[in-house]
Amino acid sequence: MNGDSSGSLDPKGPRAESIADTWWLMLGLGVAVFVLFAVLLAIGLFRHRREGEAPPSERRWIVGGGVVLPVLVLVVVFGATIAAMRTLAEDAPPGALVIEVTGNQWYFEVAYPDAGVTTVDELHLPVGRPVEFHLTSADVIHGFWVPELGGKMDMLPDGVNVLVLQADEPGEWGAPCAEFCGLEHARMQVHVVAESPEDFAAWIESQQ
Incomplete structure (x- = not known):
């Protein structure tokens, strides 16, 4: 068969574009979170740490990186997904x-x-x-x-x-x-x- 074989990441319509935008958003957030945690892990591995209870600064990183950041990412993805679903659920306009x-x-x-x-x-x-x-x-x-x-x-x-x-x-x-x-x-x-x-x-x- 002749023609394009572009796939869903090369949208040719408004609904496909909203789905692709959501996918790229999720990819970007995933890469950003991965890089952030990789950097923090590298810092932690090469940093001399004293035994015993973690200092307050490290506890803040644990709470922020382990609780707050995932919640923010999930909220953003959830909002983008709902917006894309609303686009897909639209009724056909007159003349369709x-x-x-x-x-x-x-x-x-x-x-x-x-x-x-x-x-x-x-x-x-x-x-x-x-x-x-x-x-x-x-x-x-x-x-x-x-x-x-x-x-x-x-x-x-x-x-x-x-x-x-x-x-x-x-x-x-x-x-x-x-x-x-x-x-x-x-x-x-x-x-x-x-x-x-x-x-x-x-x-x-x-x-x-």
Whole structure:
């Protein structure tokens, strides 16, 4: 398959960007905390320490580094995570394109109900327009996930899950099934094409 293979850390949509920002924040905080404690450990190892009770200055480091700092890091990560979850939970605005995706063993059936078009393992999106995905399964549990656009959701045989995504720039990506669904699971993926609204309209017309 031709196209990009950038992954979730090279976001192409607003929801993917919020997820990537949270990941980079967690990485930065983790590296900063690791470096800080590595430096303090090195100082402690090479510093002559007297036996007996730790002086007040060292007790302050223990309380600050072992209690206060982890709490601050967790609060920051928790806040960033909640903000990202709110972005993912947004309802589709008026005018969103509705696409129905059904997982099968082992392929994706993609339907555009307003246009009367159905494809297999091929998903086209207009750039800059929110898309409301209606996700379900015809047999077992599958998983829908376009890493570059963010969001991951199970496709269940007993209901319909809704996921809202948007592509901000053209591109082509592979979206593998994100839930083990049988022997051919590793080969199950949909080819995603994000294109200009004009090219999308032309593609819909060609399929009709």
